Amino acid sequence: MNFKFLHAADLHLDSPLQGLAAKSAGLAERIEDASRRALDQLVDTAIAEECRFVVLAGDIFDGELRNIKTGLYFVSRMRRLAEAGVGVFIALGNHDAANGFMDKLQFADSVHVFSKRKAESIRLPDVGAVIHARSFPQEDVRENLARNYPAAEPGVFNIGILHTACQGREAYHAPYAPCSLAELVNHGYQYWALGHVHASAVLSERPYVAYPGNLQGRHIRESGPKGALLVAVEDKEVAGLEHRSLDVCRWSIVDIDISECGSRADLVARTREHLRSALGDAEGRAIAVRVRFAGESSLSGLIALDLQGLREDVFAAAAAVSDDIWIERVALAATPSIATDAIEAGTAGILSQEIIDLPPEALPANLELMLGALRDKLPAGARADELLERLRAEAPHRAMQSALSLIHGGTDAN
């Protein structure tokens, strides 16, 4: 029999969007519960598309937040699916296993949470399908779970749900429940519904092995459309697979080459254009944007001197385009057009040369003192290590460029 199902994973409910400084209350309100609203859209889509069931391949919760309200919200949405006659099949992931309340949640009969002890198979005779899966028993699962999944059943459509860091896709993700693509392809199932990796990817089409990616991007590294895979099955074969964007707020990186900008006004106009285009790409969603300026230009000196001014320009450009744009960060990778062979003979030249010739070990010593002072003050939970590590790598170069810009930055307005 022909049917459709929705494959989603990595909902990370109530995990906040990272890196967004405060903005207007209106926009904040629209996206502060983005992960929940993305779940709402998932439920709406499943009902509207008349899906037979929804497959959730782990990490429904974020693990770090032990708030039962999150669980109750999830239960309420599962109830909506149950009322609409849509089944739900859940395999728990590492974050769910770390969660304190998962076991206490009461679901409707049409919601099935797979066993943590061993892989089990649920048969759906009405559509001729069988779903095999196993939940993570604890957070740190290092064994290959796929290896002990039941053999494919003949004459039906076999679906395997697996939360895994499949070989070759581990970047940024803990190497839990590792397995190889070849192993999955050869297992005999018609569809492997994977979870854990946050980027959407179809690893194989014969049979289908796919990650839907997470439902809602949470930071700039999770940019681009996010959502679930809508799978159509006809005659026990996948007849169509379509990625449906269900995110509420979209992360986007906008790169602007300033070498093509003759003036500050040009630069602002170009920024506006890029932001408009990014907003257009987001199909009516709010966007959180990192604006990166790169390229060599005579403007870069002035910009480096007045980064705050540049930020304000970018914010104004965003406001002019729409209220739906949130600027996550304005990053400057532009370099001033000072060639060392063109350094002037005067004091400015000597100063520049001193800075260029500075021994490479001199800065880190200063830097470590500053980072130490900052580390003492930064609160736990503020992702200080990640920040300070990045600064350790980037700050010396940026400082040197800033110092050169201060010398050669042209005449100030005042």
Add this chain to the structure above:
Amino acid sequence: MRIESLKIERYGAFEDKALHFAPTAPLTLVYGPNEAGKSTSLAAVKDFLFGVPERTPKTLLYGGEGLRLTASLRMADGRLLTLRRRKGRGRTLTDGDGNPVEEAQLARLLGGIAKDRFETFFALDHHDLRSGGADLLTAEGEIGRLIIEAGGGLRPLVRRLERLEAETDGLFSPRRSTERAFYKALDAFTVADRDVKAGVLSPSQYERLRLAVETAEDHRDEVRDEKAMAAKALSKAQRNGRVATPLRQLDATRAALASMDNLPQLPDDFHELVAAAKDRLAQAREAATQARGRAEGLATRLAELNIDPAWSAAEMEILDLAQKRAVVAKQREDRPNRIKELTEAEQKLTELRRRLGAGPEDDLAGRLPPRADVARVRTLVAEAQRREPQLDAAAARMKELDTELSKLQQRIQDAQTTARCEPLGVTAAEIASLPSAAQAADLRRRQAQAALAKAQDAAVALGLGDLDGLAKTPFPSAQRVTEELRVLDELDAHLRAEAKAAADAEAEQTLQTIEAERLSRGGAPATNESVRAAREARGQALEPLREAYRAGTWDAAPDARARDVDKADRAIVAADDLADRRAAEAQRAAEHTQALRLSKAAAARKLAALSEIERLKAVVAARTEALATAFPIAAKLYPEPRALEDAARRRETTLTAADDANAQLDQVQAAESLLSSPLELLVHVEQTTGIDPKERSTLADRVRKALAAIAAHEEAYADFSRDLVKLEKDRIELREAKERLDTLKAAEIEWNSAWVVALPKLSLDPKLSLDDAAAAAMEWAAAEGILTTLTTTRRRLNRMDEDEAAVIRRADALGQRLGLQLPEDALAKVELLQRRWSEHQAKLTKHEALADELKQHQQDATDDEAAAEKAAAMFEHLCHQANVPEGDGAALAKVCLRHLEHRERRAAERQLLQTLAAAGGGVSEAELRADWHGADADALRAEETKLAGDVDALEAAHTQAIETAVKARADFEEALDEKGFSTALAAREAAIADLHLVTERYVPLALARDLLKEAIAKVRAQQQDPLIARAGALMSILTQGAFSGVAADIDDKGQPVVVGLDRSGRSVPVGLMSDGARDQLYLSFRLAGLESYCAAAEPLPFVADDLLVHFDDARTAAALEVLADFGLTTQVLLFTHHESVRNAVEPLVAAGRAGVLDLSLS
């Protein structure tokens, strides 16, 4: 680089202005009263050097199109460069011949200095000078700042650094302050984190709250049920109270009704029916009588009207004629327009008829040509009109080219007779540096030779003969001698130390010996050993006595025994004395022993020291001997080690100087050999360009002439090359022009044959002129439409005449049928007919109305009579119902009265039943009677009171249970409330983002700040001394000796600062200087900084704009003196509009040290 002249075209208010900046004088004063163009000239200098900005007020008058700035620049090496600048977006620079010059070429000459740097370093005005001086005061003369800001012209950097400090301080510091961005974000984080934690609901909390709600709601429901049962009982008791009275009244009413059972069954409204029947009977009889009378009156009036049927039959005919009349009237109005249309159309055809020779009656429609033929003629006309000017232009261009070609060929031929048709093969750059290189090589050779002679003298002075002898004589190195001296010094120090040790030991020994003697005076002190010896002696003395006593052998002689006893007693006494003394003299004994021990140790040390002295002396002698053996001559000449060391050092210095001088000579030789090739090139140029060898003078003169010759040759050769290219280009163009002309002519022939065919098709003569033919074709094109209009209009006029005749015919026929006499005019005929017909219509309408009214009155009379009969029948029927004889009205009235009473009683019964139903809450009467069971009122009230108390108590309990349940539910709901939780999470993330943002901004900025400060400190260390020395000298001149110089000092905060030195050399802090002195100090540092720059790179002009505004006459003279001197280093352009400055510069002009460019004259 010196700007010798600047030509300004269409810039600012200048249309064409040439400025010549006194090329030979070091200082140029550019003088111009207000509006003479001083600011424009100053701006032109900068715009020439760095480009004309895209938006500039200088184009307001003439626009940017014709703007040109042309300058002649003299480089430090003597080269002259002419460049021209226009306004535009790219490639705005050309050379004197208009060839494009890369911007980078000028940028190289400017040493990478951009416009803004030029303005802060090479340009200075009185405002900058004054604020620079003021800043010095603020910074209390801090040296680093002076070097950077005044000496380096880096004022913006200092400002930026201050801003940077402020910004980093505002971002973060380990010291907490709520003003700092970091701590603001941190506080926001703390608040949001607290909110997040408050919003989290754990599973156990959730379960506890849920259970509380469940329990409270169960209890609430139980109490509610109990209360409901009590309320039900109370309600029943209250109902009994309410229904007792109505039940009793109901019983009484029912008894009264039972007594009226013999009354006939009549409807409730019987008496109203009787009254109504009587009224209706009387009214119907009266109405019938009146209707009959009205009908008779109307029949009489109808008979008086007389109607003619012939008019009614003619209705359709008259209406149709009326319509036709309207048409004819409209046509009559339209007729003049149509006639005018005919006339106009005919007029339009007049010209065409004339051209075709046709009369006014001739039918043009028959001669109308096809549209394609007309169009063909018009196309041919257009072609001919386009071709004619092209033919003329092509012929003219050919003629022009012929002339140009013959001129070019002549010029080329002329050039080929001279050598200038070939490139020279030598560029100016290859020989330009020859004089300076030759001069430099010569100078270096002389310096090297002088150094060598000096070294020779030094060798002789050392007593080792010449340099060769100096090099060959074995001589210890200075380092070796120094090392030897160091070892000998060390040995000497050891020797002296050992001698001192020996003397000290000897003194110690003497001292301790005396001390031991002093302590042993009065007998040797009792020592432990002597006490032990005395005790042994006592033992020995007592032992024989003890033995004899034990053995009982007292056989010895009495005196022998007495002796033994005495001996024993003495021994006992001696030992005891000694022990006593030992106790008493323990300190003295110890000191004595110590003195002896120290004396012995000192003797040993003395011996050891003496032995070491001997050893060291031997070592010294051996080393001196070894050196003398190794370098006998040196040791002989310089026996003293110190003298030897000095000689060795001088020898090495001399040898190094000699080596350096020789190396220098080698280098000079190499440099001179490199000059041979440019020299050959120079000779080649001279020979090729015909410079007379007899005129040869200095190399510099030769090179200058050769450079001029190269430039002239290159120019001529460039002209020749351009001519060759032009010749080829013109030839090609000539060929193309001829081809174009041929094509045009061929087209003309083809056109002629088409023309003679096309014109007759329009009935035109082929010889007709182009313009006439064009006009005729146009008229034919218009004629088709005009002819169609003519035909249509004539047809319409005919139809008008026909319509009017038909109307007259039909009206006359109708008039005859109706017997009516009609007038002549068609329209009047119809109007009369219409009028008569209207009168007939009015009469007819009135007749119809009267007939309808008569019919209605007759019907009314019949209806009223029938109603009277029906009313009489009804009255009879009612008497029958009441069981009284027919027509007995009195009996019927009596029955009516009794019937009314019965009806009221029944109504009372119904009312009581309603009351009972209301009081009984809808319960049946039977049930109410059963519940009441006839109880009396007091018993009923007592029961009600008791039950009401029960209900009140349960009500209170229920309220309490509801409140408890509501609170439990509210607590649960509140805990579940999501409001604010997501907001708190988002706020916490926002605070983290802010913390990251601040940190990421702070760290690179703070590092950049530290970097700059470090670099500034280094630059200060490097530049401080030379810059202060030079600035001091300038300050002395500028202040005419009021300050003898400047110096570095440390202020009371430990900061390195600059101070002035007054005439007597006392230091004057910046804070104590006058404003003028501080300005002069700032100027001194700026000039010193510029001198340092000009020594290292191509000097750029120093542009001073009204610099001396705040200077009095004496200071102005001193400043001009300094600027004129500075003009030897680089060009100085001093702009002013002050006449006093112009006057002050006169002495310098007279001395040839300054020139004046008066803008009001040039």
